[in-house]
Amino acid sequence: MAHVRTDDRGSLLDRALEASVVGSFSRIGIVLRRRTQRWPELADAGRGLSALVTGGNSGIGLATAAGLLARGVRVVITTRDEAKGAQARATLLDLVAPVGGPLDRTEVGARLVTASLDLDRLGSVRALAERIDTLGPIDVLVHNAGAMFAERSMTEDGLERTWQVHGVAPFLLTMLLVPHLTMRPDARVVWVSSGGMYTERLVVRRVDSPGGYRPSVAYARAKRAQVELARELHRRLGGSTGIAFHAMHPGWARTPGLRTSLPTFARIVGPLLRSPAEGADTILHLALTARSGADDDPLAGGRFWADRSPRTTDRLSRTVADDAERAALWDRLVADAGVVPPGTTA
Numbered sequence: 001m002a003h004v005r006t007d008d009r010g011s012l013l014d015r016a017l018e019a020s021v022v023g024s025f026s027r028i029g030i031v032l033r034r035r036t037q038r039w040p041e042l043a044d045a046g047r048g049l050s051a052l053v054t055g056g057n058s059g060i061g062l063a064t065a066a067g068l069l070a071r072g073v074r075v076v077i078t079t080r081d082e083a084k085g086a087q088a089r090a091t092l093l094d095l096v097a098p099v100g101g102p103l104d105r106t107e108v109g110a111r112l113v114t115a116s117l118d119l120d121r122l123g124s125v126r127a128l129a130e131r132i133d134t135l136g137p138i139d140v141l142v143h144n145a146g147a148m149f150a151e152r153s154m155t156e157d158g159l160e161r162t163w164q165v166h167g168v169a170p171f172l173l174t175m176l177l178v179p180h181l182t183m184r185p186d187a188r189v190v191w192v193s194s195g196g197m198y199t200e201r202l203v204v205r206r207v208d209s210p211g212g213y214r215p216s217v218a219y220a221r222a223k224r225a226q227v228e229l230a231r232e233l234h235r236r237l238g239g240s241t242g243i244a245f246h247a248m249h250p251g252w253a254r255t256p257g258l259r260t261s262l263p264t265f266a267r268i269v270g271p272l273l274r275s276p277a278e279g280a281d282t283i284l285h286l287a288l289t290a291r292s293g294a295d296d297d298p299l300a301g302g303r304f305w306a307d308r309s310p311r312t313t314d315r316l317s318r319t320v321a322d323d324a325e326r327a328a329l330w331d332r333l334v335a336d337a338g339v340v341p342p343g344t345t346a
């Protein structure tokens, strides 16, 4: 009888979990994978690094910022207004460096910066990028901010809101921050997508829901666009800039956003929801794990991740997009963001 090695057991179980959505996306997935794959601790690999986390005042973004701060990273969190920034700062200090705890509160506080960003306004994205000019290099950019909107609406920039918040505005921010991301080697950009994207194919003429609007469909299309965009960014800019562009999904995590947008789902799945920190785990893995330098190193970028492993981008054959559609996505983003990508001319 053939023996199954412990490592093989981990990968067999991983495949079994991946085949079932509940097993993979719920808390069960991360708990079993962590145990059977013997995940290493993400030690203080972040000392000296700088990160920018959008939507860092709540849920997965707050947990990401806490995880980075605890590992020595200098973190800029963005919030929609100053009051939320002040509140998030106090929450993060209490989480990461409680009074009487092992970490020095003053030192952690000095590594935490809050900045204002409202993705509903492209002017706010440009203002943040200008402010970042004073902040120096960025090693890690986490596009975490996002939401599901009950109704279709247009922003002051004349774009459909779900598309702008998840696509156009973070794309613009990425383009404007490329000079900061290339100041040091080994920068990473992480798009926090959603497993919901598995239901939708990238069709660029539909990304802004020009026909009927259904919140979950608009959201899934925008999240699909993020995954295809990470791949396209890797193809166009990965080699010339050295930046690793990743997309990931956090699984189902108990956050204010989930409770607001899908209250019934949050109630039913209840105890099987991940904690925000479990939702943030793969973001931290992508932010902090050293690249091997090998040609086939998945940490070089262009992949879609969950629970610390690259995953398929398509569970259904009908969602597979081709290179032409990804190129059309790029053109649409460039036009809607009104930006000239690095390495091209106006």
Ligand SMILES: NC(=O)c1ccc[n+]([C@@H]2O[C@H](COP(=O)([O-])OP(=O)(O)OC[C@H]3O[C@@H](n4cnc5c(N)ncnc54)[C@H](OP(=O)(O)O)[C@@H]3O)[C@@H](O)[C@H]2O)c1
Residues within 6 Å of the ligand: 054, 055, 056, 057, 058, 059, 060, 061, 079, 080, 084, 117, 118, 119, 120, 143, 144, 145, 146, 147, 165, 192, 193, 194, 195, 249, 250, 251, 252, 253, 254, 255, 256, 257, 258, 279
């Ligand atoms: N929780 C899950 O199970 C789950 C599953 C899959 C994917 N995700 C994704 O994970 C990310 C974090 O979600 P979460 O569950 O942690 O939700 P959350 O607790 O609501 O946090 C979302 C963050 O995004 C910010 N945000 C929303 N719209 C924004 C805008 N127009 N401009 C600037 N910031 C904006 C929010 O700011 P305010 O506090 O001001 O609203 C908040 O800081 C999102 O991209 C979400 O789609 C979550």
